[in-house]
Amino acid sequence: MKPTLSHRHSPAQYVSYVVGFILSIVTTVLAYYLVVNEVWPKEMLIYVVMGIAVVQLVVQLVFFLHLGRGSRWKLLTFWFALLVVLVVVVGSLWIMHNLDYNMMNMSPDQMEQYMVENEGI
Amino acid sequence: MSRAEEEVANQEKKTLGFWIYLMTDCVLFAALFATFAVLRGNTAGGPSGLEIFDLPFVLVETMLLLTSSFTIGMALLGSVRGYHKQTIFWLIATFALGVAFLSMELYEFNMLVAEGNSWQQSGFLSAYFTLVGAHGLHIAVGLLWMAVLLIRLVHFKFRKTDINRLALLGLFWHFLDVVWIFIFTIVYLVGGMA
Numbered sequence: 001m002k003p004t005l006s007h008r009h010s011p012a013q014y015v016s017y018v019v020g021f022i023l024s025i026v027t028t029v030l031a032y033y034l035v036v037n038e039v040w041p042k043e044m045l046i047y048v049v050m051g052i053a054v055v056q057l058v059v060q061l062v063f064f065l066h067l068g069r070g071s072r073w074k075l076l077t078f079w080f081a082l083l084v085v086l087v088v089v090v091g092s093l094w095i096m097h098n099l100d101y102n103m104m105n106m107s108p109d110q111m112e113q114y115m116v117e118n119e120g121i
Numbered sequence: 122m123s124r125a126e127e128e129v130a131n132q133e134k135k136t137l138g139f140w141i142y143l144m145t146d147c148v149l150f151a152a153l154f155a156t157f158a159v160l161r162g163n164t165a166g167g168p169s170g171l172e173i174f175d176l177p178f179v180l181v182e183t184m185l186l187l188t189s190s191f192t193i194g195m196a197l198l199g200s201v202r203g204y205h206k207q208t209i210f211w212l213i214a215t216f217a218l219g220v221a222f223l224s225m226e227l228y229e230f231n232m233l234v235a236e237g238n239s240w241q242q243s244g245f246l247s248a249y250f251t252l253v254g255a256h257g258l259h260i261a262v263g264l265l266w267m268a269v270l271l272i273r274l275v276h277f278k279f280r281k282t283d284i285n286r287l288a289l290l291g292l293f294w295h296f297l298d299v300v301w302i303f304i305f306t307i308v309y310l311v312g313g314m315a
Contacts, residue, residue, distance in 0.1 A: 013198055021191040028187065028305070032180050035310045042314050053306040057299060064190060064295040071137045081144035085151035092155035 020063025027056045132285050139289045143296045146259075150300050153252040154307065161312065163244035170245070170312025173238055175229075179309045182225045183301065189218035190298040197291045200274075200284045208279075208287075212271055215294070219264045226257050249308065256304055259297050266290055 031052045034045060061067040061078075068075055106114065122130070161170075196211035230250070233239065240250040270290060273283045 017191060017194040017198070020194075021187070024187050024190075024302075025184070028180075028183055028302070031306060031310060032176070035314060036176060038314075045314060046311055049306055049310050053302055056302050060190075060295060060299050060302070064194060064298070065292065071133055073137055074140050077141050077144050081147045084148050088148065088151040089155045089158065093158055096159040 016063050016066075020059055023059045023063070024056055027052050027059065128281070132288075135285065136289065136292070139292060143292060146296070150252075150255070150303075153248075153255055154303065157248040157252045157308065160244040160248040165243035165245075167243040167246065168238055170249075170308070171314070173233060173236075174309050174313040176309060176313050178225070178229065179305065182222055182229075183305050185218050185222045185225070186298055186301050189215045189222065190295055192218065193291050193294045197287060200279070200287050203279070205274075205279055209271070209275065212267065212274075212287075216264065216267050216271065219260060219267070223257060223260050223264065226253070226260075230254075253304060253308065256297065256300055259300075263290070263293055263297060266293070 031049050034040070034052075035049060039045070040048065067078060192211045193215040196208050196215060199205075199207035199211060230253075233246075238246055240247045267290060270283060270286055273280075274287070277283060
């Protein structure tokens with residue numbers, strides 16, 4: 001639906017900002033509390049904290065950035081950007097960890113020797 | 122199309138253009154986040170995040186930025202409703218919070234460099250300074266934009282173009298808030314885990 005002028009003046013927007021603000025404060029403090037008090041072992045805590053960050057991303061997108069309102073292209077470009085972001089981040093981590101794995105247990109000296117011998121660097 | 126409708130459609134186009142810029146900025150930050158995530162463990166004998174991050178300090182920074190995101194929303198709502206005093210009040214509050222955030226960040230950088238943990242120390246610290254510094258630079262530019270806009274709003278008595286610009290500044294500011302949430306989580310919380 002195309003937003004009309006009256007649409008923009010709806011009092012519901014104040015509520016949207018207040019709710020978004022409260023939710024983002026709560027999620028931030030929750031993540032901080034969990035980490036500082038080491039509620040769970042580290043491996044699990046990383047996933048929990050990342051999950052909370054994603055929740056907060058959604059909160060900010062909905063309540064502050066009003067994603068989904070306005071032009072349809074806004075949503076489309078957002079999904080595309082998200083795709084690129086995921087490819088860049090997940091791809092980098094995947095490739096670099098794979099490299100790391102293949103070169104495991106090598107000291108810098110050994111690695112240099114390996115590169116000189118096998119890669120011609 | 123009437124004149125008012127035309128204006129709304131025009132502003133809609135500008136908002137979309139600015140939104141697409143923000144999405145490209147997302148990709149820039151994704152590259153920096155990926156770099157940081159890859160280099161996180163490469164401390165080269167220097168300190169890890171656990172040793173140098175002051176979490177309570179960073180929590181205060183985060184709260185300042187979250188609050189500023191809320192206050193700029195209030196300024197935005199005030200401006201479209203024609204409440205001039207309210208807009209100016211909330212905008213000055215946002216500006217003050219932004220300056221406080223940036224000062225804290227610069228203080229933190231200064232402390233790290235003074236302790237010998239500058240970007241030259243290790244891959245981890247290079248990536249850290251680049252990522253957090255890039256966000257700080259965005260905040261600085263946003264503050265400059267906000268200052269100019271404040272002067273224009275007061276001087277030209279809330280011209281329609283300036284009110285439209287405020288809406289774009291609001292988008293920019295919320296976007297920086299979102300980026301910071303991920304810096305807070307990935308760099309500080311995960312980096313500061315024992």
